[in-house]
Amino acid sequence: MILIVFLIPGGLCIGYIVIRLRRRPRKPVTWSEVFDTITRDEIANADELLSTFLLPDSIRPSDFLANYVEVSGSTPEKPLDANRKPTVSAANFAKGANVPLGYPRWFIAAYPDVVMWLSSQDETGILRISAEALYGVEGAKELIRIHGFKRIGELIEEKFEEFDQAQLRRLATGYCRDTRKRLECAMVVKEKKQPARRWFEAPPKRQRGSALSQRVLSDFD
Numbered sequence: 001m002i003l004i005v006f007l008i009p010g011g012l013c014i015g016y017i018v019i020r021l022r023r024r025p026r027k028p029v030t031w032s033e034v035f036d037t038i039t040r041d042e043i044a045n046a047d048e049l050l051s052t053f054l055l056p057d058s059i060r061p062s063d064f065l066a067n068y069v070e071v072s073g074s075t076p077e078k079p080l081d082a083n084r085k086p087t088v089s090a091a092n093f094a095k096g097a098n099v100p101l102g103y104p105r106w107f108i109a110a111y112p113d114v115v116m117w118l119s120s121q122d123e124t125g126i127l128r129i130s131a132e133a134l135y136g137v138e139g140a141k142e143l144i145r146i147h148g149f150k151r152i153g154e155l156i157e158e159k160f161e162e163f164d165q166a167q168l169r170r171l172a173t174g175y176c177r178d179t180r181k182r183l184e185c186a187m188v189v190k191e192k193k194q195p196a197r198r199w200f201e202a203p204p205k206r207q208r209g210s211a212l213s214q215r216v217l218s219d220f221d
Contacts, residue, residue: 029062029084038068043106052169059110063087063185068109072096087184089113102162113184114175127153129178133163133171 031054035046043049054064062084070086073096086094089112093099099108100119108115118129127149131140134156143152163171176183 029065031061034061034065034068037065048165049106052165053107053172054110057110057172057183058187059183059185060187064106064110066090067112067185068105070094071099071108071112072105087112089116089184092116102160103168104162107163107168110185111172111175111183113181114172117175117179118171123153124149127156129171129174130156130160132174133167134160136170137174 031046031050035043053059063086066084067086067090070090071093090109093108093112099105100115103115118126121129128140128144131143131152134140135143140152147155172183175181
């Protein structure tokens with residue numbers, strides 16, 4: 001903001017003009033830039049993660065990158081925008097501290113709220129949610145019915161090392177189902193609006209392709 005003041009001899013103010021400078025929006029971060037910054041060695045299956053997690057859940061690339069740097073405690077190959085800060089949940093894992101076992105770093109970066117949600121549950125809640133992620137909702141119900149929570153806890157403690165991708169997918173889905181919240185790193189998806197059809201125009205042909213390909217994903221703050 002610039003303030004211009006008009007004065008007359010004697011120091012008397014006769015008026016002023018306020019000029020507000022419009023800030024230029026930040027350039028959106030693309031997934032290609034994210035993986036170039038992180039390096040493919042750290043996330044070898046980037047294409048699969050994009051198709052299974054990051055694009056379907058509309059994860060914001062800039063949030064993911066800031067969170068990944070925060071969670072891993074590493075220094076990216078390319079300088080990170082100083083204005084890019086980790087999200088609220090990811091800040092709990094500053095420089096890799098307090099990162100719970102069982103999750104790959106990319107998942108904590110993309111879904112820090114899911115990780116915090118599970119860790120905040122009581123013992124029964126943790127066992128139920130973990131069992132649903134490991135065996136599916138119906139499978140978990142059957143195992144709990146047969147063995148009870150105590151035995152399920154023992155089995156998980158004996159055999160569990162890390163969630164695989166199918167289990168992580170069920171965990172993220174379970175979070176959205178149980179909490180009815182939007183993922184912390186998810187972008188607001190704006191659907192393309194079709195112009196109003198005039199009375200003499202034929203109906204538009206249905207476009208082929210997935211719904212995802214028709215979305216406009218805005219990465220502006």
